[in-house]
Every structure is written in structure tokens, then in C-alpha cells.
Amino acid sequence: MQHYLDHAATTPLRPEARSAWLDASETVGNASSTHGAGQDARRLLEESRERAAAVLGCDPIEVVFTSGGTESINLAVQGLWHARPVDTDAIVMPDAEHHATVDTVEALLAAGATLRAVPVDRTAAIDLGVFSARLPGAALA
Structure with missing residues (x-):
């Protein structure tokens, strides 16, 4: 089987x-x-x-129907970014994100966003303490 x-x-x-x-x-x-x-x-x-x-x-x-994951990620990340408070520019993102997320975030970085990277261990797990410390004042995570 x-x-x-x-x-x-x-x-x-x-x-x-x-x-x-x-x-x-x-x-x-x-x-x-x-x-x-x-x-x-x-x-x-x-x-x-x-x-x-x-x-x-x-x-x-x-409810928004999309054609798949990449489009959904792009819509969510771009939507959250453009709806953010004007005094925030940071995006919190783990180092092991899917390329669809990375590509969308890279486009936002080129437009002025800043990145607060969160390292991952050898199993791709994040340290929640580090993640939490990167959140204050961030536009999205």
C-alpha cells in the first residue's frame, strides 16, 4: 500500500x-x-x-478565496503591512520561513520595511523568548 x-x-x-x-x-x-x-x-x-x-x-x-498558498501568503502579509500603524516598519520573521513568505517580505524590505529575524534551531524551532522580544512595535509577525 x-x-x-x-x-x-x-x-x-x-x-x-x-x-x-x-x-x-x-x-x-x-x-x-x-x-x-x-x-x-x-x-x-x-x-x-x-x-x-x-x-x-x-x-x-x-472569506476570500485564492488560488493557493503563495497567493494567500502574499495577500495576508501585504494586507497586514499596508494596514499597519504608520509609525511601525518592522516585520518579525523566523529564518526558516517558506519562500513565498520570504519573497513577499523581501519586496516589503525593498519598499522600506525593516526585518527582525528570529533564528531557528536545528529542528527549525524558534525560541519563543527571542520571538516575543522582537514583537514590541512590530508591524506584523
Whole structure:
């Protein structure tokens, strides 16, 4: 029996999720269009957003669908950076971050952010004391 262990790259779909995905793939239309097919796609999208929000305990407007992890990281880091108080410019980041985070932070560093790096040990664990010490006055971590 083969065991798939690289869930960081992709996770196999549960049968009910696969079934829902296959059903949804039958809906063809641009959810931003005003024609019937577009409105069917919009309805499916918004119903999905409402279901996700109910599971997460938030408002549907707070649910943002992205194409994957890199886009999600970029949106979160950039969004937090641009929403920061104007008197903060530091980003706290462990040395062993994913390249998607590093790339986004590097773009912010080029735009004037400063980095407060947090070293990791040989198992990639951070020292919570060091992490905590780097937090005061930071824009994001």
C-alpha cells in the first residue's frame, strides 16, 4: 500500500469534497457576468462562501478565496503591512520561513520595511523568548 505524505504540496480530497468539486465543475460561467450562466456561477460561489463562513464562525465577506498558498501568503502579509500603524516598519520573521513568505517580505524590505529575524534551531524551532522580544512595535509577525 502506498502512503502519500507530502501534504504540504497537496492534500488528497475527501470523497465528499471530490464529489462537490465535480458537481461544481459542471457550472460554467464567469461569476462576474450578468448573463444567466454567470449568475449561476455567482450563486454557487456565494453559497460556498456562506458555507465556509458558517464553518469558520465569521461573516461571508471575510472569506476570500485564492488560488493557493503563495497567493494567500502574499495577500495576508501585504494586507497586514499596508494596514499597519504608520509609525511601525518592522516585520518579525523566523529564518526558516517558506519562500513565498520570504519573497513577499523581501519586496516589503525593498519598499522600506525593516526585518527582525528570529533564528531557528536545528529542528527549525524558534525560541519563543527571542520571538516575543522582537514583537514590541512590530508591524506584523
